[in-house]
Amino acid sequence: MIDKLEMFIALANEGHFGRAAEVCRVTQPTLSSAIKQLEDQLGVQLVFRGSRFQGLTPEGQRVLDRARRIVADTRALRDEMRSLKQGLAGNLRIGVIPTALPMVASLTAPFTHRHPNVGVTILSRTSAEILTGLERLDLDAGITYLDNEPLGRVAQVPLYTEFYRLLCATGSPLANRDRVTWAELADLPLCLLTPDMQNRRIVTQHLAEAGVRVSPGVESNSTITLLAHVMTGRWLSILPKKLADLFAASGGLRAIPIVNPEAEHLVGLVAPHRDPPTPLIAALLETARRAAEVKG
Structure with a gap:
């Protein structure tokens, strides 16, 4: 039963029979058969079927919530028994x-x-x-x-x-500053994380509170990509202090405190x-x- 519940959870997570089978390291027919057996055991239809996966039935959604708790409890029990036996x-x-x-x-x-x-x-x-x-x-x-x-x-x-720093190349006009304000970041050629990142939402919020509208020339979900753009000297970025300090430690870059306010999260x-x-x-x-x- 537990194996079937894990396959059902994988199918719900992946939304695709083939990908769910890969996650479970079984063949697609094996996974499909396990889901059908689970439906037979529970006496309800769990999955809308067609030429492809079409979502969970209302009963399937209820079973999913319970299945996650059952599987989590089972994994916890296995971990506990294993730790008693071998640490x-x-x-x-x-x-x-x-x-x-x-x-x-x-x-x-x-x-x-x-x-x-x-x-x-x-x-x-x-x-x-x-x-x-x-x-x-x-x-x-x-x-x-x-x-x-x-x-x-x-x-x-x-x-x-987490505190925030303006990361810029040493040749930037702001490189010799001891600090900058959020308001002073208006109209700078910024490269920032993408809007789906919470850090970007935090930075956007603090800029907005300072009256600055964000319009970055470059966006990425990779901090390494932001670093590469700052190193060209054409862009600046706003990053957490520890990350900015790490990038600046190798030389060629400055991490300047952003104040008014010195935001922290x-x-x-x-x-x-x-x-x-x-x-x-x-x-x-x-x-x-x-x-x-x-x-x-």
Whole structure:
């Protein structure tokens, strides 16, 4: 039954029989047969069928909600039994907003040092994708903003406070400034993250509050792409302090504080709210708390 529920969840997540079969590492006929067997066992139609997947029936949607809880509970039980037998082991999938990727090692390094039998997979995701991934069981945890947009029912541990810097080449007219205001960023050739990124929404909000309308010449969901454009000397970017400082440390670039106001937002670890949490998540949350205490 659990295997069939996992296949059903994969189908709901992927919206395609072939892709769901690939996720489950089975053939498409095997997955289709498992869904049909699940329908027979439950006595309801779960999926609208045609030449392709056409969505879940109302009954299928209700089963999906329950299936996610059942599968999550089963995985938690497996983790707990495995940890009792051989200590913590397995793999954690952590979604991380792009601007926090350079800082994630401050969490994963001490965690894997304490728990060498646990592997970690780091995936770059938007804040919305992280919350969706937690709900869909695609992710075990995430690192995202804690104070800017609703998170729903998740466990959370603050990791650090994000401040903002103007990143520019040393040849820029602003390169010798000790600080700039948000209002002074009007009409600059900016390259920024794409609007689906929460960092971009934060930057847009602070610029708007200073009376600046955003019209970037370049947009990307990759901070490396923004860096490459700033290095040409033609563009400037607005990035979190730690990321901007990291880019500027190699020389050729300046990271200038943006003030009036010096905006700040909290970034932290989030995980599905469970009482108690799985052993792996409990250990990750504890490592995050220790990391935050050291920085504090």
